[in-house]
Amino acid sequence: MRLAHFEQLGPVCPRCLAGRGAAVPLVLGIVEEGGATADVRWGTLVCGDPGCAMEYPIVDGAPILVPDPRGWMASNGHLLTARTDVPAAMDGVLGDGFGPDSAFNATRQHLSSYGWDHYADLDPEFGPHFDPEFGADGRRDAPAGQAGSVVRCLAAGLAPLGDAAALAAGPVLDLGCAAGRTSFELAERTGGLVLGLDLHWPLLMLARGVLERGEAVFPLRRAGIAYERRRVEARFAAAERVDFWIADALFPPFAPRRFALVAAMNLLDCVASPPALLQAVDRMVADGGGAVLATPFDWSTQATPVEAWLGGHSQRGDDGGRCEAVLARLLTPGAHEQSVERLRPCAEPMDMDWTVRMHDRARMTYTAHIVTLRA
Incomplete structure (x- = not known):
């Protein structure tokens, strides 16, 4: 810390x-x-x-x-105390022994997908010069299906807020920072301290590894339960202004109006109460500050009860099940009983592709809905 x-x-x-x-x-x-x-x-x-x-x-x-540290630690004790000195080859042996449905391999899949999107654009194998499908030298301005979706979507969401000078008035909060790339990008685009918060211990440790060693180390899934340990040099000029903490995005542990900018990239559909997340963002942003939200509205009962989904289930309701319509009302004061009080959209929402790599032969492309806000 x-x-x-x-x-x-x-x-x-x-x-x-x-x-x-x-x-x-x-x-x-x-x-x-x-x-x-x-x-x-x-x-x-x-x-x-x-x-x-x-x-x-x-x-x-x-x-x-977190509000219940004992409960969180009881649920994550096996991760907090996991060995970090296991050789790459033995990682494979353990994964084979535990089997494809084990928590061990589920964690490796998470690290693989997030590590690839956050840092593989810096890897010579996966960077913009690699794929011959996109021309003689593999170049393409908007490499759909390539690593770095999180960076491209963040940049698109920040654009309506203006240049770096307009975002440099105070600290920045990156809710659901995952493997940390967005926090480093925010530090390079702003002048204040940046804090990344997440509840996923292995992803936060990946982020802290980049912070401390300038290297992203993660298991990359090739096929089945065959993984390769990747090491990607990842050094960022403003890394000294970044830190990563474990915290619940619904209860950021800070006094209100503390941050000049709040980002929540692909988090809205991963919390128990999306309106509570919007209220938390509204509470954290300082007067005149900004916020960037991105979500594919990819609902799952593992994260969000059906009753809390923003559309996606209520096709006979006023919004016809359209998620973006419910979100728009939540971001319009008085339009919904759980509407935010201070945040206002400062640009038209936009949709962008967001690619998640599962293994060598499988990539899923979501359409992320991106909203830029001012308080």
């Missing part, structure tokens, strides 16, 4: 925030170990209210700031 981020952003107790709406500052507790880029690698943060005094661990440089 970078102390500069802790001191400037002033995180508050997630338990007090979620339970009683109180923004109680966190204070440093135990500091067991520091590091070159993680000023506190092992330690704790503690709620400043003696009636709560909840301890939040800092593990491998990432503070775990």
Whole structure:
């Protein structure tokens, strides 16, 4: 955990925030170990209210700031304590033994898909010069089906907000940062600190690996349960202004109106309550600040109960099941009982392809709906 981020952003107790709406500052507790880029690698943060005094661990440089830290740690203990020194060949042996339906291989698939999209555009094998289908040298301006969809969609969403100077008034929050590429891109496009938040420990560790070593290391699925460990040099000029924490996007652990810019790329359909996410973004953006949202509306009951889907199920309702229509009403004050109060669209929504790689012979292309907002 970078102390500069802790001191400037002033995180508050997630338990007090979620339970009683109180923004109680966190204070440093135990500091067991520091590091070159993680000023506190092992330690704790503690709620400043003696009636709560909840301890939040800092593990491998990432503070775990969720309303129920014990519950999150109980669910993720096998990931928090997983070995990081397993040779690549033995990763394959373990994956074969665990089988294709194991949690081990499910995690590898996640890391493969996200690692590829976030960093494979920097890999000579997958970069813009690789695919001969797109001309003699493999070049193409908008490489549909190629890595880097997250970067292209973020850039498109930021464009209506203006140049970097217009976005440099304060810190930036990247909700659902996953493997971290968007956080690095936001740092290069703005002048403030950038904080990436996510609940997925393996993806956050991939991001922290880039932060600390300038290298993205992830298993790339080739076929079946055959994976190859990829190492991609990923050095970003503004990386010193980036940090990554574990936190719930529905309860960002900060006082209101703390951030000049909030991004939530492909997160809206991955939370239990999409309106609550919009309210959280509305609450976090400072007056005059901006927000960028992207979502393919790819609903799943594993993440969002059907009743909370923004359309996609209510074909006999007023919106005819059209997800983008429900989202538009939620972003129009007074148009919906759960509408945001401050955010307003500052450009027409746009749709862009977003490619997810499953393995060498399978890529899925979503159409991401991108909305740019001002508070």
